[in-house]
Structure formats: structure tokens, C-alpha cells
Amino acid sequence: MTTTYAIGLDIGGTKIAGGVVDAEGNILHRLQVPSPTDEGADTTLDALLTLIAELRALQPAVGSIGVGAAGMISWPSGRILTAPNNAYRDLPLQDLLSERTGLPAVVENDANAAAWAEAKLGEGIGYRNVVVVTVGTGVGGGLILDGALFRGQNGIGAEIGHLAINPGGGVQCGCGSVGCLEAHASGTALGRRAREVAATEPAGLLSTLAGGADRVTGETVFTAAQQGDPTALGLFEELGYWLGAGLASLVNVFDPQIIIVSGGLLNTSDYLYPPTRASFNRHVFAGPHRTLPTIVSARLGTEAGLVGAALLAMERPLALVA
Numbered sequence: 001m002t003t004t005y006a007i008g009l010d011i012g013g014t015k016i017a018g019g020v021v022d023a024e025g026n027i028l029h030r031l032q033v034p035s036p037t038d039e040g041a042d043t044t045l046d047a048l049l050t051l052i053a054e055l056r057a058l059q060p061a062v063g064s065i066g067v068g069a070a071g072m073i074s075w076p077s078g079r080i081l082t083a084p085n086n087a088y089r090d091l092p093l094q095d096l097l098s099e100r101t102g103l104p105a106v107v108e109n110d111a112n113a114a115a116w117a118e119a120k121l122g123e124g125i126g127y128r129n130v131v132v133v134t135v136g137t138g139v140g141g142g143l144i145l146d147g148a149l150f151r152g153q154n155g156i157g158a159e160i161g162h163l164a165i166n167p168g169g170g171v172q173c174g175c176g177s178v179g180c181l182e183a184h185a186s187g188t189a190l191g192r193r194a195r196e197v198a199a200t201e202p203a204g205l206l207s208t209l210a211g212g213a214d215r216v217t218g219e220t221v222f223t224a225a226q227q228g229d230p231t232a233l234g235l236f237e238e239l240g241y242w243l244g245a246g247l248a249s250l251v252n253v254f255d256p257q258i259i260i261v262s263g264g265l266l267n268t269s270d271y272l273y274p275p276t277r278a279s280f281n282r283h284v285f286a287g288p289h290r291t292l293p294t295i296v297s298a299r300l301g302t303e304a305g306l307v308g309a310a311l312l313a314m315e316r317p318l319a320l321v322a
């Protein structure tokens, strides 16, 4: 049986968002608190339990709890192995939540949860093979293959941001490797490259807008691109080149029906998409001889992780029976 209501929780680096979600993905009640920064797991667990109690008071018929959490989450145990931007380490969150609330709980990687929501309720409706790529501060995403969320052997699959796209280029990734997609095609990468380029053009628009080359951000690049600045447009060309190569690599392996792009850089799509599509077409395998997936912007916004976690929680009892 599918439960009618689930609580969805999205643990990010700065805040925990929670909501009561129905089977159609509607958020009926919504609350949020800042992410605890104190060392130790108890503070995060306590914050989650408080949110859950408040949400259950608003909707007593809640039947399960789904959590989308940043970091590496083992599957199916729902144990958070590590989360670089949060205070906790090695936290068996799924078991703890079940024990403390008496409800079945599912803990999933936040990008997977958001991808699931986008596939079930957003642009992925009707497709069984969907690639979701989130381009924001970092690069993440999820894979829906043959209608199911792909997790890999340990739950750590689909780390799209760490495709080794340019290992010879020498650009360090936050993960410790070199040349990952995230190191070349994220908002962070855009800001870093923009500061490098602006330093060589101290009188250029980027430096002028930001008040100095070292203060240039991705936002500065967007503003300058809107004014037709060739340096800013060149930076989007560069970002799109790497993103398009990454998307082509994913299509070469998974042959999806659709690629959905989400995340904070979507508002720059006028500048980002043309070079991305050009690079995609250049790098995709057998392009002239196949039906290529459409590349579209995500329909769901920042609530996708919360909603996806709740949907996964509603489905989990079925998965356990199977």
C-alpha cells in the first residue's frame, strides 16, 4: 500500500526544509530551520525530530518519512557516510529516524531525491530513461534507468559532477581528483575562471562591475554577458563546452530519452545553452544516426529534493516487499 502522506526533509549545507507531501507531490505544510553547525550528530538528529514532530502535529496521518541529504549515503541502509558541508559524520540516520518516530524512513542522497521528483512530476513524466544534471555551486544529478532510480552497488552511483572530463587540464576538484566535470562546468568554476580572466583585463567590464578582478563572481559574468561583453560570453562558451562534453558522455553511456538540466545556473541558459548544445552535438556518439534526447530545463524548483524524498518514502514499503 502506498501511504497517503509522507514527510519530506531536505538537509542542505545551510538549512533543513521539511514538508508534508501527498501522493501527487503537493506540499501541504512546510517548515524550515537552519542546519546545525555544531559538531556531532545529535544536533542534526534533534533538529530533524523537532521538524517531524511539528509536521506530524499539522498532519497526523503521515505514514512515512523521506530524507534527502547532501553527502554520501549508503543504500539501502540510509547511513550518511560523509557530508563535507554538514556537521555530522557516519550517521545511521535512517535507523535512528525509524526508531525515534515509529515510522518507516528512507534516507537518500539529495540529488537522487530531486532527480526522482523531476522524473516523476516534472519534465520526466512519461519517460523511463532520464538523466537529470544539476548545475549550480557544484554539479550533481541523478539517473532514472528503466523507470527506476539508479543507485549503484552502494548507493553512491550517479556522481555526475565527478566525471573525469579533463584529467590532463590540471584543474583541481573539491573531491580531490583533477579535471572533474564539476571543476569545469559549475557556478564555482565559472567564478574561478572569471577571476583568472579578469586579472588579465583590469580595465575590462568584469573587473569594473565587481570593483576588482578578485571580487568577480558568476553573477558578475551573467550581468556582463547581458551587456554583450565578449569576455563574459567567452566564459559561457568555455563552461558550455565542458558541460556539453559531459552531457554527451552521459548520453553515450546511458542513451536516455531526455536530459533535464536543473540548478542555479538555469537563469543563464540564454548564454549557457547554445555552446552546451554545440559541444554536445560535437561529442555525442553517432549523432547523425540516432534519435538524440531532448535537453530541457527542469520544471520543479528548489523543493524538488523535499518532494522527491517524500515520494521515495511512500514507495519504499513496496520495494521492501519486493
Ligand SMILES: [Zn+2]
Binding pocket: 161, 162, 173, 174, 175, 176, 177, 178, 180, 182
Ligand atoms: Zn571531483
